[in-house]
Amino acid sequence: MGNMRNSKIFILLMILFCYCEGKDNVSDFEIDDNFDDIASIDMDIGLTFDYFSLENLISDFNLTSKERIAVRFLRSALTDPTIAADMLDVYTFSDDEFYEFLVVLDAFKTKEIIADIVSTLRVRDEILDIIYGLSDKYPKKNNFEVQLAAKEKEYLKILKMSCIGCCSYKEVYRVLKSSDCSAFFTLLKRQIYDTLHEY
Structure with a gap:
């Protein structure tokens, strides 16, 4: 029994040795901060999505x-095939x-990556609050x-x-992290405010 157990351990060690051969260090097996090991063109590492899995995450x-x-807004942008459908080389x-x-x-x-989206949508929500506060009879509400x-x-x-040309999760992360659209809805908010305060 002892010899059989030792044989199994030896076999496992040999398999591990063969698998590790050629690796410079243990970090080659990890997902590091730069995502250097996640670089496939199709960006698919085999996980399966469902709504509850995403919400749980x-x-x-x-x-x-x-x-x-x-996060849900970003998902809409990146997974909806109708968004930017008229543009070439846009990846869904x-x-x-x-x-x-x-x-x-x-x-x-x-x-x-969502910090800028949060800031941007905050202004959008302020516009929504203004619109919702208007009477349905207000002529310009619609x-x-x-x-x-x-x-x-x-x-x-x-x-x-913004993700055009990105071939890996790492590249998408870098692009979204550096985005700055926080003032995107500001002009519309100002226009609506000015319209409501016309004399």
Whole structure:
């Protein structure tokens, strides 16, 4: 019995040795901060998406309500094939790939890529509050809603187009982390405010 156990251990060690041969160090097996080992063109490492898995992941990341909205907004931008459909070389994430993307990022890096989206959507929400506060009889309310919807669609397109040419999760992370659209809705907010305060 002892010899059989020792033989099994020896076989396992040989397998591990053969697998590790050629690796410079243990970190080659880890997902490091730079995601150097996640560089496939199709950005698919085999995880499977479903709605509850994504929501559970978001919950595990302890995101605020605003951050959760930002994640869902980003998902809409990257996975909806109708967004920027008229542009060449625009890549549409599958739901599986978006889920994998967040798994690879972890909570901290997810917060980094949605920080600007949170700031941008804060202004959008301020516009929504203004519109919702108007009477349905106000003649320009519908026009405000149409303008905001168009602006929101434009923002989704900007997010998706910013990832053109990205061939890995690492590149998408870097692009989104450095994005700055926080003033995107500001002009529309000012225009609506000025319209409401015309004399």
